[in-house]
Each structure stands twice: as C-alpha cells, then as structure tokens.
Amino acid sequence: MNLSQITHPNQLHGLSISELQDIARQIREKHLQTVATIGGHLGSGLGVVELTLGLYQTLDLNCDKVIWDVGHQAYPHKLLTGRYHCFHTLRQKDGIAGYLNRGESQFDHFGAGHASTSISAALGMALARDIKGENFKTVAVIGDGSLTGGMALEAINHAGSLPKTNLLVVLNDNKMSISENVGALSSHLNKLRFSAPVELLQKLEEQFETLTHIDSVPELNRLKQGVKRLLVPKMGAVFEELGFTYIGPIDGHNLEELIATFSHAHQLTGPVLVHVVTVKGKGYEIAEKQQINYHAQSKFDLATGKAITSSKPKPPSYSKVFGETLTKIAKSNPKVIGITAAMSTGTGLDILQKQLPGQYFDVGIAEQHAVTLAAGLASEGMRPVATIYSTFLQRAYDQIIHDVCIQNLPVFFCMDRAGIVGADGPTHQGMYDIAYLRCIPNMVLMAPKDEAELQQMLVTGINYTNSPIAMRYPRGNGYGVPLKEEGWEPLPIGKAEILRHGDDVLMVAYGSMVYPALQVAADLSTQGIEATVINARFAKPLDADLILPLAKKFGRLFTLEEGCLIGGFGSALAEALLDNHVVVPVIRIGVPDQLVEHATPEESQLDLGLTSSQIVERVKKEVQLQLAVQVLRDDSFVQKTTAVVIGL
Known part of the structure; x- marks a missing residue:
C-alpha cells in the first residue's frame, strides 16, 4: 500500500x-x-x-x-x-x-x-x-x-x-x-x-492465572503480588x-x-x-x-544535513547575545544563577552551562518549579535569572504571584520569544506577558529596542534588588548594532528616551516595535508629517514625567507594541493619562483580540496591521481626522461669533 x-x-x-x-x-x-x-x-x-x-x-x-x-x-x-x-x-x-x-x-x-x-x-x-x-x-x-x-x-x-x-x-x-x-x-x-x-513476569502471571480461585486465597494472592514486585x-x-x-x-x-x-x-x-x-x-x-x-x-540539505542559509551574514540572535552577556556577567558575580526549564539551547543558557555549570540549573519541563526555585535562591541573596519563553512562563503564573511578587523577592525573569514567533502558531506566540505581568504588584517590566539595549537591561535586572523585574525580547536576530564586551551601564528604572523629535505626531513604542516606529516616522517625514518617537523601555513603571506633558502638547498619542492590546502597553499608557486627568485620544497599535495562527512573522504582521506601511496609513488617517475636527471646531467658532455680531 x-x-x-x-x-x-x-x-x-x-x-x-x-x-x-x-x-x-x-x-x-x-x-x-x-x-x-x-x-x-x-x-x-x-x-x-x-x-x-x-x-x-x-x-x-x-x-x-x-x-x-x-x-x-x-x-x-x-x-x-x-x-x-x-x-x-x-x-x-x-x-x-x-x-x-x-x-x-x-x-x-x-x-x-x-x-x-x-x-x-x-x-x-x-x-x-x-x-x-x-x-x-x-x-x-x-x-x-x-x-x-x-x-x-x-x-x-x-x-x-x-x-x-x-x-x-x-x-x-x-x-x-x-x-x-x-x-x-x-x-x-x-x-x-x-x-x-x-517476558518472565508475563509468563509467571500466565501460570498464576491457571490457578483457580487464586484471588480468594490470601496466601497465594500475596505470593503473586510479591513475585510481581520482584520481577518488575x-x-x-x-x-x-x-x-x-x-x-x-x-x-x-x-x-x-x-x-x-x-x-x-x-x-x-x-x-x-x-x-x-x-x-x-x-x-x-x-x-x-x-x-x-x-x-x-530550518530548511536543510538532506544529503549533508547542513542548514540552507543565506550567504549574507546575519546579526547575532537575541538569545545568543543574552547567553554570552549573561555568562560574562556571571563570571564576575558568583551569585548570578541561570535557570531554564528544558530550553538551554533555545534560550542561550547552554553557553552558561558549558562555561559555568555550577551557576546553571535545568529543571526539566517544570516552569512552576523553576519560578519557585528562583524565589528560594533569591531569598538567600542569590541573583536568579529565570530564562523562560514568554508562552511557557504562563504555566507558572500562580508561582509568580505567590512565591515571588507577594514576598517581593528579586527574581529576574527573562522572557525569550516575546511577541510574534511564526510557524509554531497560537500555542507559542508570546502575546500575553505584558498584560499578565503588569497587573501584579511589585513587578517591574522592561523591553529592549535592540540587542545592545538588551545587554544594558541584563545588567539593570541583575543589579536591581528592590523587587521582581522582568524583561521581554523577541525571537530571531538583532539589528547588528555595536555590542560591548564589558562595562555595561544599568538603566535608570522607569525612564524612557526620546529618539526622534517632530512637531506633528507623538509615538511611544515598546521593545521590538521601536525600530518599526522609527521607520514609520521616516516614511511620514517624506509626506510632510514629523513625528516624535519615544523608546518607552519600561511598561511598568512608565515614564509619566516625560510622556504626559508631551501627550498634552500633541493632543493625542500613538502606542506601538508586539503583544495583545487588551491589558497591554497601550492600555497602561491610557490608564496613566486618565489617572492624571490628561484626556487625549490614545491610538493603540498592537495585536487585537484574536489568536495569531501559524505563518511567517512577516505574514502575521501583515494580517495584524503591524507593518510599517500599514502603520503609516493609520497615522495619516488619524492626523487627517484631527485636522478635520479642528477645522470644524474653528468654523463653528466663526459661525457663533458672526451670529453674535449680527444679533448686536
């Protein structure tokens, strides 16, 4: 057949x-x-x-x-x-x-x-x-x-x-x-x-079965069970x-x-x-x-087993940069402990395992144990780095709340594969970590814009001992920005940075959406629209001192994130504006309330409206709408003024 x-x-x-x-x-x-x-x-x-x-x-x-x-x-x-x-x-x-x-x-x-x-x-x-x-x-x-x-x-x-x-x-x-x-x-x-x-056990069992009423004779039944235990x-x-x-x-x-x-x-x-x-x-x-x-x-040659790759060299992956940088930090700080749940190669922790096996633990497919193990280590003054895919960290949610956050233990969560991951489909998309972590008291959340900032955030997370802290970063390769071999400076907690100045539009981007936001700003500039772009760096705490005054100035803002919109980064900014009585429109760009099926990341971005060209069109429509509303308001003011004058 x-x-x-x-x-x-x-x-x-x-x-x-x-x-x-x-x-x-x-x-x-x-x-x-x-x-x-x-x-x-x-x-x-x-x-x-x-x-x-x-x-x-x-x-x-x-x-x-x-x-x-x-x-x-x-x-x-x-x-x-x-x-x-x-x-x-x-x-x-x-x-x-x-x-x-x-x-x-x-x-x-x-x-x-x-x-x-x-x-x-x-x-x-x-x-x-x-x-x-x-x-x-x-x-x-x-x-x-x-x-x-x-x-x-x-x-x-x-x-x-x-x-x-x-x-x-x-x-x-x-x-x-x-x-x-x-x-x-x-x-x-x-x-x-x-x-x-x-086979011997099975044959003996067959012999026992030939003895009638064996189960009704306690001595024979005990003998049968005893032999079984000896042979298994x-x-x-x-x-x-x-x-x-x-x-x-x-x-x-x-x-x-x-x-x-x-x-x-x-x-x-x-x-x-x-x-x-x-x-x-x-x-x-x-x-x-x-x-x-x-x-x-990935694609490979069946005859040789070698991967079929582009001849053009690629920047290192986020996972590799993470693993190499963490290992260098750990060499000078014996309190740093890397923890993985059966994903050493995927997370880059295999580098730490090879060079510093005494500062590395693989707990198997046991994310709940990994998190509480980290809590125990932190309670004794160690600096545990729990490196778990975003989608898998969901499995340890109770432990994050009870064993880490309620006790305010300084565990550093590093969430690989955050955002769109591609062909593995909805079970593996890292869509929910911003939403499911930012609602927990004592938790700090950050995301790097590129692989160099990831190095800085690694130092930031390890140095920060006031509370739990978490960093999300995407699957795949970085941008090829220069990396430092040592001497990384920690970032101030909760502080954003302005990457580009413009007078027409305010965009606040988080993590993997920062570079797309800069591309959007460049494209808008060719059409006469100048944008200010902020790299938020932190989703919690937000840099309210920087963002809120700018939101007032611009009268609206756009948020960009590679995660679910419900409860996500944009929601955090909208809540902060309302809590501070700043009433301006917030246009949130991210993943809507739907499952992201298997596809290439590029295909998923297109389906979700997250490509640079799609975001450009959305920003242009909002700007045009804002101008139209302003014109209507101005016309209304002129008409009212004219009516008053005529009435006089």
Missing part, C-alpha cells in the same frame, strides 16, 4: 509486518523531504513511526481516541490521518499546523502545544466515557521529557487511584526532550532501559505502586513486539503504562547522532 492512499488510520488493519515496515519507510521519506524543504520538528516524529503504526494497528480510530503530548511527535499521526496531500503546507500560513489542532482533523482529539498535558486530557475523556456509559479506548502518548512536568505526575497520581477506569499511557522514552533530559526520573528511566525484559524493574515498580499496570521496556522500533504488547495492554483493566524505548531521529543517521540540533530544523 502506498502512504498517499491512506486517508483513515483503520486502513492499517490487516496489513502484514512487511507492509507496515514499507509504510514506515514512506513516512520517514515524506517526513524528511518535507522538513528539509520547509523546516519543522524532525527528531521526535522520526522516532515514533513504528510506535504510531503499531498502536493504530490495534485500535479502531472510528471511536478510540489517541491523545498526543506536545505535538512534536505527531507528524506520522498527521500523515496517517488524511493529511498526506497537504503535508507540504506544514506550519505555513493557511496550511496544516505543526501541533495538534481540534479544528483540523477528527483524529486530533486534543490540542497540544505545551508539554505534559496528554495524561490529564486522556483521563478526563476516559472518565466522561464511563459517566456516559460509552465504550471506547483512550490512549495518552507522552515523552519521557514531558514526564518531568508536574502536571503529568499529578495526572498519574489521580489515574492510579481509579482502578476501574481503563486508560492506556504510552511512555515514548527516547532519553531526550529538546535537550538531554535531567532529573531523578530520567536517571531511573536510564537504569530501566538496561533492566531485564518483562525499579522504575516500573514505582508505576505499579502508583496504581498502574506496568509493561516494558519494549523496543519501539520492533513492530511485532509493539503490536503484541499493545494488543495485550488493551485487554487489561484499569490504568496501564507501556514503556516504549525509541531513538530520536530514527532512520536519519545525522539526526540520530545530533539529537539536540535536529530536534527541529
């Missing part, structure tokens, strides 16, 4: 092992060709091809439900569920999503962009099934990296207390999240991979003690073993965990050898 002919996963039923192996080969070919051409996540999907085929061979996907964790590993799932012919549109505007999307397919039963959610969602579906008296299988597929997330452990704890609720958890164990896994759970899984297989490997025993029936570890690339194991697991009652060992990047030798680098890739 050709992969292109599969429109429903039930078409896998009845295929021989050799036919399934041929489908596996085709999946890998399509997966590799697509990601090499347009970019995307690579290693995880290649590693679960046989797991997906073996699982779907044993399920009726007309009714049974498979819930995938994260979505990195779900590319084979997409290829087997009717999306082969549109797979080339992966992560592109109006194409298929890089993650699970309930609106995209009947087989995407639960959206997944953040990790550690699948067991909770699958358990909820299983409980709903039982309450409604329905009959279908529910399966959660979760990676060992995601198992470090507290939410997954909470779900396991709950599921294990429900012995009558049928739930299958498939643990896809490839020893990796994005980077190498960390922590005690990972260590236990490593030991388990080298433990004796469970240490980590498996942990799951058993938590109420799961544990099976594994099994070879995640052996289709015969996978099908037999899943078929057996479906016959068991209560919560079951099947431990499957896979190789991240399986089938593409380069990805197998470089699992961290090939977790995700």
Whole structure:
C-alpha cells in the first residue's frame, strides 16, 4: 500500500509486518523531504513511526481516541490521518499546523502545544466515557521529557487511584526532550532501559492465572503480588505502586513486539503504562547522532544535513547575545544563577552551562518549579535569572504571584520569544506577558529596542534588588548594532528616551516595535508629517514625567507594541493619562483580540496591521481626522461669533 492512499488510520488493519515496515519507510521519506524543504520538528516524529503504526494497528480510530503530548511527535499521526496531500503546507500560513489542532482533523482529539498535558486530557475523556456509559479506548502518548512536568505526575497520581477506569499511557522514552533530559526520573528511566525484559513476569502471571480461585486465597494472592514486585524493574515498580499496570521496556522500533504488547495492554483493566524505548531521529543517521540540533530544523540539505542559509551574514540572535552577556556577567558575580526549564539551547543558557555549570540549573519541563526555585535562591541573596519563553512562563503564573511578587523577592525573569514567533502558531506566540505581568504588584517590566539595549537591561535586572523585574525580547536576530564586551551601564528604572523629535505626531513604542516606529516616522517625514518617537523601555513603571506633558502638547498619542492590546502597553499608557486627568485620544497599535495562527512573522504582521506601511496609513488617517475636527471646531467658532455680531 502506498502512504498517499491512506486517508483513515483503520486502513492499517490487516496489513502484514512487511507492509507496515514499507509504510514506515514512506513516512520517514515524506517526513524528511518535507522538513528539509520547509523546516519543522524532525527528531521526535522520526522516532515514533513504528510506535504510531503499531498502536493504530490495534485500535479502531472510528471511536478510540489517541491523545498526543506536545505535538512534536505527531507528524506520522498527521500523515496517517488524511493529511498526506497537504503535508507540504506544514506550519505555513493557511496550511496544516505543526501541533495538534481540534479544528483540523477528527483524529486530533486534543490540542497540544505545551508539554505534559496528554495524561490529564486522556483521563478526563476516559472518565466522561464511563459517566456516559460509552465504550471506547483512550490512549495518552507522552515523552519521557514531558514526564518531568508536574502536571503529568499529578495526572498519574489521580489515574492510579481509579482502578476501574481503563486508560492506556504510552511512555515514548527516547532519553531526550529538546535537550538531554535531567532529573531523578530520567536517571531511573536510564537504569530501566538496561533492566531485564518483562517476558518472565508475563509468563509467571500466565501460570498464576491457571490457578483457580487464586484471588480468594490470601496466601497465594500475596505470593503473586510479591513475585510481581520482584520481577518488575525499579522504575516500573514505582508505576505499579502508583496504581498502574506496568509493561516494558519494549523496543519501539520492533513492530511485532509493539503490536503484541499493545494488543495485550488493551485487554487489561484499569490504568496501564507501556514503556516504549525509541531513538530520536530514527532512520536519519545525522539526526540520530545530533539529537539536540535536529530536534527541529530550518530548511536543510538532506544529503549533508547542513542548514540552507543565506550567504549574507546575519546579526547575532537575541538569545545568543543574552547567553554570552549573561555568562560574562556571571563570571564576575558568583551569585548570578541561570535557570531554564528544558530550553538551554533555545534560550542561550547552554553557553552558561558549558562555561559555568555550577551557576546553571535545568529543571526539566517544570516552569512552576523553576519560578519557585528562583524565589528560594533569591531569598538567600542569590541573583536568579529565570530564562523562560514568554508562552511557557504562563504555566507558572500562580508561582509568580505567590512565591515571588507577594514576598517581593528579586527574581529576574527573562522572557525569550516575546511577541510574534511564526510557524509554531497560537500555542507559542508570546502575546500575553505584558498584560499578565503588569497587573501584579511589585513587578517591574522592561523591553529592549535592540540587542545592545538588551545587554544594558541584563545588567539593570541583575543589579536591581528592590523587587521582581522582568524583561521581554523577541525571537530571531538583532539589528547588528555595536555590542560591548564589558562595562555595561544599568538603566535608570522607569525612564524612557526620546529618539526622534517632530512637531506633528507623538509615538511611544515598546521593545521590538521601536525600530518599526522609527521607520514609520521616516516614511511620514517624506509626506510632510514629523513625528516624535519615544523608546518607552519600561511598561511598568512608565515614564509619566516625560510622556504626559508631551501627550498634552500633541493632543493625542500613538502606542506601538508586539503583544495583545487588551491589558497591554497601550492600555497602561491610557490608564496613566486618565489617572492624571490628561484626556487625549490614545491610538493603540498592537495585536487585537484574536489568536495569531501559524505563518511567517512577516505574514502575521501583515494580517495584524503591524507593518510599517500599514502603520503609516493609520497615522495619516488619524492626523487627517484631527485636522478635520479642528477645522470644524474653528468654523463653528466663526459661525457663533458672526451670529453674535449680527444679533448686536
């Protein structure tokens, strides 16, 4: 059978092992060709091809439900569920999503962009099934990296207390999240991979089953359970003690073993965990050898594995500048501690890890723990720098409020990927951090206009110990401005700067929108409109002493931000004006109340009205409207004056 002919996963039923192996080969070919051409996540999907085929061979996907964790590993799932012919549109505007999307397919039963959610969602579906008296299988597929997330452990704890609720958890164990896994759970899984297989246990269990009335004889039943505990490997025993029936570890690339194991697991009652060992990047030798680098890739040459890049050199990324600068600061200040939640390479903290491992902690996919760990460090006089993507920091909101802000501990939050991030779609857009942080007492918020100002803000945040402080910065490359190797000066808290003077328009921009604001001002100047441009630097506290008098002078102002308008930077300025009895129009330019779907950042900016040319047109219309209103007011004054004179 050709992969292109599969429109429903039930078409896998009845295929021989050799036919399934041929489908596996085709999946890998399509997966590799697509990601090499347009970019995307690579290693995880290649590693679960046989797991997906073996699982779907044993399920009726007309009714049974498979819930995938994260979505990195779900590319084979997409290829087997009717999306082969549109797979080339992966992560592109109006194409298929890089993650699970309930609106995209009947087989995407639960959206997944953040990790550690699948067991909770699958358990909820299983409980709903039982309450409604329905009959279908529910399966959660979760990676060992995601198992470090507290939410997954909470779900396991709950599921294990429900012995009558049928739930299958498939643990896809490839020893990796994005980077190498960390922590005690990972260590236990490593030991388990080298433990004796469970066939002996299964055979002994079969022998026990031949003994009639074994459960009614306490001594025999205790013997059965004791033997079971002795034979289940240490980590498996942990799951058993938590109420799961544990099976594994099994070879995640052996289709015969996978099908037999899943078929057996479906016959068991209560919560079951099947431990499957896979190789991240399986089938593409380069990805197998470089699992961290090939977790995700931009366009690359399949033959060499090398990225296809522009010949024109690019400025360094914000993440790289951040990592290098933080490492230099940390070398002279042993109290500086970098913290990441399984994103060392993405945040640039891998630089700190390599040079100063004693001042670096990777806590795994555990943002809540990362924040409270930072709070504990800060309470003892350390300078913790919690470096977490904007979208992932949302997961630790309670900890930010209770453990950091209420106790007014000087934790420095550094939010990478703030703003529009592109092809990963709505689960990864960093849209909400301004709004969700500025409402919390004691929090200071800042954003650099470029990579050089990021260096200054790093020093500012580390030196500032009066309260928590947070810095947001975008994904991608900087502007190529000169960087300093040392001697960075901290910025005064809450102070903005005027970058350009003009008499017609006032624009106040925050972070990544400062340079676009300068471009808008330059374009307006060619049309006879001169703008004053302010780099706000701080969203909280605002520089009211600078901005409010100028707002009065100009009679209106424009705010520019790369974040949600509701509760965002523009809202902060509007509130400040009202609180100080300055009643002038505020035209807020940012992301409206809508989800930002997967597309290139440039396409998203166009859709959202955030390109320079679109902002120019909006400013011109507002200026023209202001002039028209002024003319009407003047005409009204002339008419009233004339009427009075005639009346006299």
